[in-house]
Every structure is written in C-alpha cells, then in structure tokens.
Amino acid sequence: MGRLGRVLLVRGLTLLGVLVAVLLILVVSLGATGLSDKILQAVIGEELRGLRQTLAQTIRDPEELERVLLEKRGQLMEFYGLNVPWYHRLPATMLRVLTLDLGYARTIRSFQGSSRVVDIVLERLPLTLIMVTSALAITAAIGLAVGVRLATRVGSRLDRAASYISAASYATPTWWLGIILILTLSFQLRVFPFGGLHSIPPPTEPLIRTLDLLWHAVLPIITLVLASLGSWTYVVRTMVLNVAQEDFVLVARAKGLPEGHVMRKHILRAAAPPILTSLILGLAGSMGGAILTETVFNWPGMGRLYYDAIMTLDEGLIIALTYLFTLIYVAARFLLEVLYVIVDPRVSY
Amino acid sequence: MAPVRSGLRVFLGTGSGRAGSLLFLILASVSAYVLLTYPLDFGLKSWSDPAVWADNPKAAPPGWLSLLSPNDYPPHRVFEYRQPTHTRTVETGGVIHTYLAEFHHTSDRFPTLLTITLQDLAYHDGPPRIFISLTRPDGHRLVVAALVPPGPLPGEEPPIHRYVETPMRLRVGGEDVAALLSSFFAREYGASIPPKEILSRGVEEALFGQPAGPQGPLFRSLKGAYSVRVEMLAPDPRDRLTSVKIVVGGSSYGSLGTDSLGRDIGVGLLFGFPVALFLGLVTSTLATAIGSTLGMIGGLLGGRVDSAIQRASDIAANVPLLPLLIYLTFALQPLLPRLWTVVLILVAFGWPGLAITVRSMLLQIRSGQLIEAAVALGASKRRIMVKHVFPQIAPFILGQMIFFAPSAILAEAGLSFLGLGDPSIPTWGQILESGFRSGAVYLGFWWWVLPPGLLIILTAMAFVLVALGLEPVINPRLRRIS
Numbered sequence: 001m002g003r004l005g006r007v008l009l010v011r012g013l014t015l016l017g018v019l020v021a022v023l024l025i026l027v028v029s030l031g032a033t034g035l036s037d038k039i040l041q042a043v044i045g046e047e048l049r050g051l052r053q054t055l056a057q058t059i060r061d062p063e064e065l066e067r068v069l070l071e072k073r074g075q076l077m078e079f080y081g082l083n084v085p086w087y088h089r090l091p092a093t094m095l096r097v098l099t100l101d102l103g104y105a106r107t108i109r110s111f112q113g114s115s116r117v118v119d120i121v122l123e124r125l126p127l128t129l130i131m132v133t134s135a136l137a138i139t140a141a142i143g144l145a146v147g148v149r150l151a152t153r154v155g156s157r158l159d160r161a162a163s164y165i166s167a168a169s170y171a172t173p174t175w176w177l178g179i180i181l182i183l184t185l186s187f188q189l190r191v192f193p194f195g196g197l198h199s200i201p202p203p204t205e206p207l208i209r210t211l212d213l214l215w216h217a218v219l220p221i222i223t224l225v226l227a228s229l230g231s232w233t234y235v236v237r238t239m240v241l242n243v244a245q246e247d248f249v250l251v252a253r254a255k256g257l258p259e260g261h262v263m264r265k266h267i268l269r270a271a272a273p274p275i276l277t278s279l280i281l282g283l284a285g286s287m288g289g290a291i292l293t294e295t296v297f298n299w300p301g302m303g304r305l306y307y308d309a310i311m312t313l314d315e316g317l318i319i320a321l322t323y324l325f326t327l328i329y330v331a332a333r334f335l336l337e338v339l340y341v342i343v344d345p346r347v348s349y
Numbered sequence: 350m351a352p353v354r355s356g357l358r359v360f361l362g363t364g365s366g367r368a369g370s371l372l373f374l375i376l377a378s379v380s381a382y383v384l385l386t387y388p389l390d391f392g393l394k395s396w397s398d399p400a401v402w403a404d405n406p407k408a409a410p411p412g413w414l415s416l417l418s419p420n421d422y423p424p425h426r427v428f429e430y431r432q433p434t435h436t437r438t439v440e441t442g443g444v445i446h447t448y449l450a451e452f453h454h455t456s457d458r459f460p461t462l463l464t465i466t467l468q469d470l471a472y473h474d475g476p477p478r479i480f481i482s483l484t485r486p487d488g489h490r491l492v493v494a495a496l497v498p499p500g501p502l503p504g505e506e507p508p509i510h511r512y513v514e515t516p517m518r519l520r521v522g523g524e525d526v527a528a529l530l531s532s533f534f535a536r537e538y539g540a541s542i543p544p545k546e547i548l549s550r551g552v553e554e555a556l557f558g559q560p561a562g563p564q565g566p567l568f569r570s571l572k573g574a575y576s577v578r579v580e581m582l583a584p585d586p587r588d589r590l591t592s593v594k595i596v597v598g599g600s601s602y603g604s605l606g607t608d609s610l611g612r613d614i615g616v617g618l619l620f621g622f623p624v625a626l627f628l629g630l631v632t633s634t635l636a637t638a639i640g641s642t643l644g645m646i647g648g649l650l651g652g653r654v655d656s657a658i659q660r661a662s663d664i665a666a667n668v669p670l671l672p673l674l675i676y677l678t679f680a681l682q683p684l685l686p687r688l689w690t691v692v693l694i695l696v697a698f699g700w701p702g703l704a705i706t707v708r709s710m711l712l713q714i715r716s717g718q719l720i721e722a723a724v725a726l727g728a729s730k731r732r733i734m735v736k737h738v739f740p741q742i743a744p745f746i747l748g749q750m751i752f753f754a755p756s757a758i759l760a761e762a763g764l765s766f767l768g769l770g771d772p773s774i775p776t777w778g779q780i781l782e783s784g785f786r787s788g789a790v791y792l793g794f795w796w797w798v799l800p801p802g803l804l805i806i807l808t809a810m811a812f813v814l815v816a817l818g819l820e821p822v823i824n825p826r827l828r829r830i831s
Contacts, residue, residue: 014660018667025673029680164365167817171809173759175766176781176802179790187793194791288671292763296785306672307767310679318676325672333667 004341011337015330022326023094026319031086036093039315042106044076102320107312108305117320120305127197128294128301131217132286135224139232140279142225147236148263154241162233169230175292178223182296185219192219195298220297228282235278236271243271273340280339284332288325356744356822366818372811380623391620392773396612403518404594405611406461408789409602410796423456425599428577431592444586448579450595454486457570459554461598465494465579468516469591473507476500477583481519483556486573491533493521493556508587516592522552530555542567553598606796609787614780618800621777625808628688628761629754632695637750640700641742644707648715649734659708662701670698674760678769687771691764695757703749710742744823752816755809762805777801 030036048069059065076082081089096103102117110120150159186194193199193216203209243249244267252266253259290303298304302321309317360366388394395401406425415424433446454460465481481494496519498511511517527544530552534540540560547555550567557575558568577595581588605615647658674694681690714720715738723733764770765778766785784790784797 014663015667017660017664021664022668022673026676029677033680033683035680163817167365167813168806168810171755171759171806171813173762173766173802173805175763176798176805179781179785179798180802182790183793183795183798187791284669288669291671291675292766295767306675310675310767310769318679322672322676325669329669330667 007341008337012334015334019098019326019330020094023097023323026097026322027090027093030315030319031090035315036086036089037082040080040082044073044080044082047076048073097319097323102324103316105309105317106314108308108314108317117317120317121302121321121324124300124302124305127299128287128290128303131220131294131299131301132224132283132290134217135221135228136279136283136286138221139225139228139282143229143232143236144275147233148240148268150233150237151240151244152263159237162230162237166230166234169227172227173292174223174227174289175296177227178220178293178296181219181223181226192216195219195296197300216299220293220299223293223297224286228286232278232282236275239271239274240267243267246270277336277340280332280336284329284336287328287332359822360818363818363821365814369811369814369816369818372807373815376622376626376808376811379619380626383619383623387620390773392771392775396617396620396775397772399610402607402611402613404462404464404466404596404598405607405613406598406600406602407607407611408609408792408794408797409461409600409607409611410794411606412599412601412603415599415601420456421458422601423454423458423460423599425602426450426452426597428595428597429592430594433581433590438586439582443582443584444588446581446583446588446590448590448593448595449576450578450597451574451576452597453572453574454557454570455572456600458600459551459557459568459570461600462553462596463493463521463556463577463598464518464594464596465521465577466516466518466594466596467512467579467590467592468594469513470498470511470517470589471508471591472498472511472583472585472588473509474585476509476511477581477588480578480580480582481521482578482580483521484576484578485557486571486575487537487559489533489537491529491556493526493529494519521556524548526552527555534560605800606794608780608783608789608797614797614800617775617780618777618804620775621780621801621804622808624688624774624776625758625761625805628692629758629808629812632692632699632757633750633753635692635696636699636753637703637746639696640703640749641707641746643700644704645711645734645738645742647704648708648711649730649738655708658704662704665698666701666705668698670695671760671763673698675764675767675769678764682769686773687764687769688761688774691757691761695760699753699756703746703753706749707742707746710745711738714738714741744819748816748819748823751812751819754812758805758809758812777805 027036030039051072052065052069055065055068059068081092100118102121104115105117105120106115108120109115110123112119112123114120146162150162153159182192182194185191195216197216198209198212199216203212249262249266252262257266287302290301291306292303293299294301294303295307302324306318306321306325308314309321361370404427409425410422412422412424414422428450430448434449435447437445437447439445463483467479470477476498479496479498480492482490482492484490496517498517501507501509524544527547530547531542531544534542534555538560542555542560546567554568557571559571561567561569575597577597579593579595581590603613603615605613605618607613608617643658643662647655674691677694678687678690685693719737720733723737728736761770761776762778762781765776766782768782768786770776770779770782772779778801780801781798784794784801789797
C-alpha cells in the first residue's frame, strides 16, 4: 500500500501542477493583455448604472449625484482591486477559481434563469456526459469486437483496409463529419432533426420528452462514434497484436489450449490495461472535442456553452469553463492512474 | 548517402508511401501555383472586399451543373469589351460607339442580375451620353438606364478622364426601371402590374419575363434571344471607353460555386493550400526541434536538468489542448496575429510527447555497445551525440514530425470553425465557418461545406500516409509485414 500510495501521490502532484499551470496561464494572459481590467471596469460600470437609477430617486441635485457616484466608483475600484496592478490581484483570483468560486456569467443564463456559473454548468455537464459516454461505450464495444478480429488476421486485405480507414479517421475533423451527416441525414433524407435538445415546441409528457431527447441525441452520437471508431479499432488491434507475440501466449498455444481460451484468458487480460488507458484518455479528450461537436449540433452541453461564451465575449465564463475543462481532464487522468494500478498488478514505477 | 537511398526505396515500396508522396506533390504544386499567382494580401484586398464579388450570383452551385441541367442552373454570363462592337459616325460630327452583348436565355429560371460596369472614360469635347438598353425576344427594346458622366472641372484640360479609380457600376433595377416595366407591360401585354410588385419580385423577373396570367407566379420566363446594348453618343470621335463589362447573372458559377456574398469558393479554397501546408510544416518543425533537442539534452546530461525537463514535459503533456488553444487564441488576439498564436500554442504544448520518447530512446542507445565502444575510444560527448546517437534516432524524429503536422492543420480548422480564425488569411476552416453560420447546412448548400472539409482531410491524409510509409524505414522489423 505504501508503494501504491507514493506512486499515486507523485502522479497526483504532477496533475495538480498541471492545474496550477493552466490557471497561471489563464490569469497571467488575462492580466497582461488588459482583459482583466476591462472585465472589472465593465462590472463596475454596470453596478454604477444601477446605482445611479436608485440614487436619482433621492438625490435631486445633479452635481451632488455625480459626487456621490464618483466616491462610490472609488470604493468599488478598491473593492475589486482595480486600483492596484493586475499581478497584485493574481493570488486572490487563483485561489477563488481553485476553490470553484466561479462567479457569474454576463448574459448567459441557466434554464432556470440563474446567472451563477456553477448553476449553469451543473445543468450543462450531464448533457455533455450523456452524449460523450454513450458514444464512447458504443465505440468501445464495436472497436473491441472488430479490433480483436483484425488482430487475428494481420496482413489480410481487411487488415490493410482497416489501417487506411484508421488513417482517414485520424485526418477527419469530427465536427465536419457532423456537418456532412446533418446535410445528408437531416437535410436530404429528413430522418433526424437538425440539432438542438428537443423538438419545438418541446413535448410535455415525460416519456415522449425523453424519447424526443434521445432522438435528438442519435445524430451527435453517430458522429462521435464514426469519428473515433477507426482509430480506436486500430489501437485495439495493435495492442492485442503486441501481446499476442509474447512468449507466454506461445506457451499457452503450445500447451494446446483452445484459441478462444488463449484469446480471452491470456491475450485480452494482458492487453486490457493499455486498452483501458486509451479508452479513458479518449473520454477525457472528447470532452474538449465536444466544444466543436456540440456547436455543430446545437447541443446545449458544456461545449456549446463554451462556444456561446466566446461569441458573447463573456470573459468570466470563458475562464471558468477553461478551468473546468482542465479540471475534468486532470481528474479523468488521475482516475486512470488509480485504475491502472488496480487492474495491472505488474505496474510499478 | 547509401542509407538514405535505401530508405527511400523502402519508403516508395510501400503503398502508403507512394500515395502520400503523390498527394504531397499535388498539394505542393498547387501551393506553388497560388504563391506565384495570388497577391499576398489576397485576404484583405480581395476575399473580404464585397465589391470584388458584387457581380457574382449569391450562394450559387458550381458552374458545371449548368452543363448537366441547363434549365435548372442557367449559366453565369460575362461579356467584356476593350473595343466597341461597332462604331457609327453621325452627321452632326460625333460618333456612336456600340457595345453589344447577345445571348440566348433558355431556362425557366430568371437571370439573377444585370449589371454594366464602365471603366476609364476619356472625352474631349463635353461629356458623352451613355444609354443602356435591353432587346427582348418579343421584339421590344427597353432603355433601362441613361447616364451622363460629370463634366470638366474648371481648369481641367482634355482629354478628361472619368471612372478611372472607381469604375462606374450600374445594376439595372430600382424604382425608375420598375415604373418603366410596369407601363411597358400595361401597354404591350395589357397587364396591370404595379411597380411595387415588380420591385418585390425582383426587377430581373420582369426584365426577362412576361406576365404569367391570373394563376400562379406573377411572371414566367421569356425564353429566346436577348441583347444588351451599351451606346455611347460621343461628340468627339476620339472619345473612348477603355473597358465595358456586361454581366447577366446565372444560377451557377465557377468550378465550385459561390457563397452568400458571391465569393468564388474555388478561388478561396485555392488560397487555403499554402496556408495549410505552411501551418503544418512550421508547427511540426518547431515542435519537433524543441522536443527532440530537450529530449536529447535530458537523456545525455541526466541529473537535475533531466528531471526538470521531465517534470515540465509531464505537465505540458497533460494539458487539455483544445480548450486552452481556444482560450489563448481569444485572449491573445490583440497581441498576436491569430495564425501565429495557433503556431505558438501548438508548439508550446506539442513538444513534450517527443521529448519523453526521445529521452527514453536515448537512454537505451546510451547503454548500448556502440556508445560504449565510442567512449572507450575516447570520443567526446559532442562527437558521440552527432556521429553515433543522432543518426540512430533521426528517422524516428522525422516520422514524428510528419505525423504531427496534421494536428496543426486540424486545430486551425477547428479554431476557425469557432470563429477564431485569422480574418486577413482565408483558410478552409473559415470558409466552413462562414458556410455553417450563414445556414448553408440547413439550406443544402453542399458545395460550400463539402469541398473545404475534403481538402482538410486530403492534406492531413497526405502527411499521415507519408508517416505510415516511413514506418518500415524507421522500424526495420516491420518490413516483413508490409
């Protein structure tokens, strides 16, 4: 346990380093480009506008009003730290974001109307996870079945075709594939909706509502599966092949064990950890890729939210989401390390 | 040089090596052609300038469709003149220059526009008068526009030049023409169609159509021979128009159609070739140079330098690239041209993978007998590095470099698709973005979204195939399989 703990501690510290590094990049780039000052000034301007309206009810003298507002502006500047250079605010900002105090979005609201970033994210995250994980599960299942079969027929025409398909799948942008699927299946054949989460108007009956949601999810999921299936199958094939060339497999065969048994008990068990690795890495990676896919399908998950944040120039939301994407990625990698140690007893650093 | 030559033979012996080289050759020659023929400020001066594309049909499918079904896709017709079609002398001393464009309209669909562009008029004795008329298959001739160029300014000496810097572009339309057409149809066809309705249907339908009767649409296409005539009544025989352009807009255009601003998509896509190649090659070269150098330094020196490099690459390798790339492109846009931001970031986070592999390869090589022998013979560290270590890992580094290039191209395309592209440099991703944002996908404008994506794939494939072909060169044990 001591050894395992130390291994995980080292990995954990590295990943924490990643988190801090990304956060540092975020905060420094915001400060150095003057974006941070601009955001805060916008926030103060907003507050002062509101204040002017309330104060105008009580203070009649316009000069007096201006004086009070100026004083208030000074207080707000101090409160938000605008009176000091950005690098003085840096530690506080980092600490705030690190503790998941993500602030407020400027124009984007949650479905319930809240502008707290946490509220918005909590609504969007499940939608992304549903899409990404179900696509991954389908890809994994098909990829495993096909990849193992390919590994038993190395050099065959099928195998060579698979290698070209895998190259093409590496070269194809997922989001473009989504566009083409919309163009053919939604526009030409009218089989699937163009995008979005529900039909318009959304059905109210719960069962139909769920079915409607599933119907809208089909095309994005097909896109994700098609985009990653090629390379994933090839990964499985290569890893199974690597193990199949090991001596212990030869021994098992020499003992006369049936081929199916050798594959299941000897090859696949040894090939499982690296396959699992790429699977989870793929999951973590497709979180980022969801930014593009969800934009194409107008799927209101985390990725679409990120796109909207860029389009509405909502800096606060952009920082919060970039940080969250990193956090999810890092958490997935850490989970992977733990799983890896559990699944493969040979792992020792 | 012998190992290089035999490596090349192995490389070209593989199917993917040959296919990749061929693709690469095509990409490179198209890029060279573009670099030689396009101005470098093509993005700002041409692509982003709507005036350049004003005479093109908007969101029109490729021109070759008009060969397949001329009825659905009437071709786009452009008539350009440097000389008058004919010139007639008038008794009063002046001349009439006539520019005549004749064409057959055979489609049920109407032409999309009629424009006349005049450039560089020179006159001597008072401004000439210019009349533009359309003769229809029903034998009627309509004078659709008349204009008199501005007269001489005080002190201006003949020959007086007009429309030199900004050509005079006339689009036939507007209330006057609608009123003219309305009274024309009332007089000749006995149909009362108010000018307002003609304007709302588009003047082109009235120009090239006839009243369709009480049912259905207002106009139906009038097929037959048309001619557009530009006549210049010049008081002085020396008066000249340098160029006259008459455009009858069709419903199909060019090799790959147009976007909703009338921009020729084929022309824009061509410009993307050198950009994509440049991006892929520069990014992968830089990332590979940094990665392999750091990997070699770490592997050779060991100790504190090594572990510092290792920690750094560990962190950089674990960063989720796309979100950070998007964020930094957004945040750094006032400081850096966006294309360079993409290069910078991909290099900054692209090197660690290679650094880690090169380091571990180096450790393996260092403990090998070859290096042991070299050390025993008293070779210096630098000599061992250059003479013995580097040649062993060089092919591997080359392969990694080529394999890395597509990721830069794909990343730029993705960023452009999110609207974070470099507006001064049109790329395939940007063309896709403008198509997606103006609803090309939902309107079925396939010519706008299909070709750019295919080009992205083709370019990325070229690199991947070359890298695949290099594999047996790098790893000789694989040679028997392929």
